[in-house]
Amino acid sequence: MRFGIWAAMLAAALWGGPARAAWMEASSEHFVIYANDSEKDITRFAQQLERYHAGMAYVLGSQVAKPSPSNRVTVYVVKNAREVRQLHGGDNKFVGGFYVPRAGGSLAIVPAVQSANGAVTWSMIILLHEYAHHFLISTNVAAMPRWLSEGSAEFFASAKFEPDGSLWLGRPANHRAGELFYAQDVTAADLLDPTEYDKRKHTTYDAFYGKSWLLYHYLIFGGDRKGQLPRYTDLLAKGRGQRAAALEAFGDFDTLEKDLDRYLKQRKMTAVTLKPEKLAIGPVSLRALSAGEAEIMPVRIRSRRGVTREEATTLLVEARAVAAKYPDDAAVLAALAECEVDAGHDPEAIAAADAAIARDPSQVNAYVQKGLALFRQAEENEGDETARAAAYKAARAPFIALNRRENDHPLPLIYFYRSFVEQGQEPPKLAVDGLIRAVQLAPFDLGLRMTLGTTLLRLGRSPEARIVLGPVANNPHGGGMSAFAHRLIERMEKDPSWKGEDLGKEMPEDAEGEGGEGG
Known part of the structure; x- marks a missing residue:
C-alpha cells in the first residue's frame, strides 16, 4: 500500500550491538509485536505505539472500538532493511518497511526500530505514518482526498516520545x-x-x-x-x-x-505536547516464544507476507522440517497448515490445522487455514448441488467455530457471505449484514470494501455503495481497483437506478489491489 510509494525515501535506522537472545511477543490493546529483542526494548516499543494511538485519538477527538485480538496490527521486526526488501519483493532497493491491510491479519514488516525516547527515527516514522492511515480510515466514514490523507499522516508521524511518558505531535x-x-x-x-x-x-x-x-x-x-x-x-x-x-x-x-x-x-x-495523564494505555503482556515458534518465525513471516505458488513450495520444505522437530507445538503446526494452504495441499493443511487445534484450541490461524482449505475444496467440488452444498457447509464449520471463540473476527463473517455467492445463491440478509459488519471491523481492507460496495450496488443500495467505495476510489496507490471503484461511483452518480447489470464492462484489466480477505 502506501509504504511502497514513500519508502523510497527511507534509510532505515537500525539498532547496533550484539545479537538478541530470544524471540518475544509483546501483546497490547491495538498491537502484537514479534521481535528478537530484550524485554525492556520490546515493552517500550509497544508502549510507544499505544501512546501514539492514544495521542491521535485525543487530538482528533476520535475513538476506535477495541479490536478483536486477531484484528490488531501485527508488527514483525526483522533483522535489517535488506531482509525487509527481500520480503517486500520487487526491485526497489530503498524499501525500508511496509504495511499490508487485511481483515483479520493487518501486518507491518519493519527493520529493528529505534524506540529510544526522543524524536523518532526513519524506521519509526514509516511505521507511525502507516498506522496513522490505519487509524484515520478506521475512524472516518467519508473518503479523504489524497493530500489530506498523506498530510495528516505526516503530521502525526513526526512524533517525539519523552521519558516521562509525554508525547509530542505535529512537530x-x-x-x-x-x-x-x-x-x-x-x-x-x-x-x-x-x-x-x-x-x-x-x-x-x-x-x-x-x-x-x-x-x-x-x-x-x-x-x-x-x-x-x-x-x-x-x-x-x-x-x-x-x-x-x-x-x-x-x-x-x-x-x-x-x-x-x-x-x-x-x-x-x-506543536502539541500531551502529558501522560492524557495518554492512558493498557498493559503490555510479554511472552517468550517457544523454541519451535522461534525457529519457524522466519517461515511464518514470509507466509504471512504472501508468497507465489513456487515460493510456497520451497517454503513448505522448511516448514515441514521445523514441524518434524516440534511435532507437538501447536503454533508450529498452525504455521505449517498455512504453508500447506499456500502450496495448494488442502488435505495436508486440514490435517495440520486439526493437529494444532487438538493441542491448543486457541490457535486462531489453524481455524482460518482449515477453513481456507475446505473452501478451496468446495470450489473445486464438481458433484451435484447437494454435494456442493454439503461441501460449503463443511467449509463454514471452522469459521463458525472461530466466530464462537472470537465474535468480532471479520473472516467468519466474510466467508459466511462467500459460501452463498460461490454456490451461485443469493446471499440472505443475514450474510449481507455480516459483510457490512466485517467492513465496520476492518474498514482498512480495501478489497473487502470493494466486495461490499458491489454487493450493495446489486441490491439497489447505491448511496451506501458510494460511501463504502469512496476510500477505494481515493486510494492513490490502489491501481486498477481504485480506477474500478471510481468508475462505479461516477456511473452511480449519473444513473442512480443502475444496479450493476453490466458490471464487468467497468472493470479494468488490473482491477486488483493490496488488502485481501486473509489467507
Whole structure:
C-alpha cells in the first residue's frame, strides 16, 4: 500500500550491538509485536505505539472500538532493511518497511526500530505514518482526498516520545525538508485540484508529501485560517467536489500559496505536547516464544507476507522440517497448515490445522487455514448441488467455530457471505449484514470494501455503495481497483437506478489491489 510509494525515501535506522537472545511477543490493546529483542526494548516499543494511538485519538477527538485480538496490527521486526526488501519483493532497493491491510491479519514488516525516547527515527516514522492511515480510515466514514490523507499522516508521524511518558505531535516534518526545498514543486492548487495535478507527467520525485504536510500543519496551527479545515471536510462530506470545496473553504489558491510560503519560512512552528495523564494505555503482556515458534518465525513471516505458488513450495520444505522437530507445538503446526494452504495441499493443511487445534484450541490461524482449505475444496467440488452444498457447509464449520471463540473476527463473517455467492445463491440478509459488519471491523481492507460496495450496488443500495467505495476510489496507490471503484461511483452518480447489470464492462484489466480477505 502506501509504504511502497514513500519508502523510497527511507534509510532505515537500525539498532547496533550484539545479537538478541530470544524471540518475544509483546501483546497490547491495538498491537502484537514479534521481535528478537530484550524485554525492556520490546515493552517500550509497544508502549510507544499505544501512546501514539492514544495521542491521535485525543487530538482528533476520535475513538476506535477495541479490536478483536486477531484484528490488531501485527508488527514483525526483522533483522535489517535488506531482509525487509527481500520480503517486500520487487526491485526497489530503498524499501525500508511496509504495511499490508487485511481483515483479520493487518501486518507491518519493519527493520529493528529505534524506540529510544526522543524524536523518532526513519524506521519509526514509516511505521507511525502507516498506522496513522490505519487509524484515520478506521475512524472516518467519508473518503479523504489524497493530500489530506498523506498530510495528516505526516503530521502525526513526526512524533517525539519523552521519558516521562509525554508525547509530542505535529512537530516539523524535518524528514520532508529536503523535498520541500529541492524536489519538483507542488502547489496548493495541485493538492486541492487533483485533476490538474494528474494531467502532468510525474517522472521525478516531487514535493507532494512535504507540501501536503505543510498545508495540513498550516491549517491546524496557522491561526489565521481557523475553522477552514472543518468547513472543507464538511463540504466534501456533503458531496461538493474537491476543487469547489477548497475554493469555498480556503478562498483563492494563489493567496493560499503565498501564505504557505511565508509559513514555511518562519523560524519556529507550533506543536502539541500531551502529558501522560492524557495518554492512558493498557498493559503490555510479554511472552517468550517457544523454541519451535522461534525457529519457524522466519517461515511464518514470509507466509504471512504472501508468497507465489513456487515460493510456497520451497517454503513448505522448511516448514515441514521445523514441524518434524516440534511435532507437538501447536503454533508450529498452525504455521505449517498455512504453508500447506499456500502450496495448494488442502488435505495436508486440514490435517495440520486439526493437529494444532487438538493441542491448543486457541490457535486462531489453524481455524482460518482449515477453513481456507475446505473452501478451496468446495470450489473445486464438481458433484451435484447437494454435494456442493454439503461441501460449503463443511467449509463454514471452522469459521463458525472461530466466530464462537472470537465474535468480532471479520473472516467468519466474510466467508459466511462467500459460501452463498460461490454456490451461485443469493446471499440472505443475514450474510449481507455480516459483510457490512466485517467492513465496520476492518474498514482498512480495501478489497473487502470493494466486495461490499458491489454487493450493495446489486441490491439497489447505491448511496451506501458510494460511501463504502469512496476510500477505494481515493486510494492513490490502489491501481486498477481504485480506477474500478471510481468508475462505479461516477456511473452511480449519473444513473442512480443502475444496479450493476453490466458490471464487468467497468472493470479494468488490473482491477486488483493490496488488502485481501486473509489467507
